[in-house]
Amino acid sequence: DGGITQSPKYLFRKEGQNVTLSCEQNLNHDAMYWYRQDPGQGLRLIYYSQIVNDFQKGDIAEGYSVSREKKESFPLTVTSAQKNPTAFYLCASRHRGENTEAFFGQGTRLTVV
């Protein structure tokens, strides 16, 4: 079945450790996005990529890094420089055309203790 998969669903890490969240899609989508969701703040864009080997910072990129070596994969690394990393992280993908639906993964809830 085609879709977009985030793993793991829940992730716990100690403060000061880097952690990488996985996002894989088999929809042949060019564009992929990472959002962070906090209560009352909706979705805030961290990074996005319109094409392989290229990505741009979103509104809250500090303390995060990404790579886009393959079309299917857009992993997000939460570094120790991110001051408040505990949040719900959502990955999305879509075709690059004018009106294309964004498909979302089920999210990863990261808790840093």
Add this chain to the structure above:
Amino acid sequence: GEDVEQSLFLSVREGDSSVINCTYTDSSSTYLYWYKQEPGAGLQLLTYIFSNMDMKQDQRLTVLLNKKDKHLSLRIADTQTGDSAIYFCAEKGGKLIFGQGTELSVKP
């Protein structure tokens, strides 16, 4: 820059109509979207409207667009308890910007 604003909460009784409002800043947006998020899950597209349209109806959903005021609304007719969720409006630029989300609570 691009910005999308929504009110955070809406509470209605089952059977009533719900109206969720959204304002946006990017006048070049060609498409505007409404997404629904169930608790602990990702977002699913509900409906969209092209910027040269004023209204779009899809079963119980009606989308109204006032391009002059950059105001978008989603009306849900005969709201059911299963409609309880967070609703996001979004505009399509390169970034795909979402509003804060409106939490709709439907009381029996």
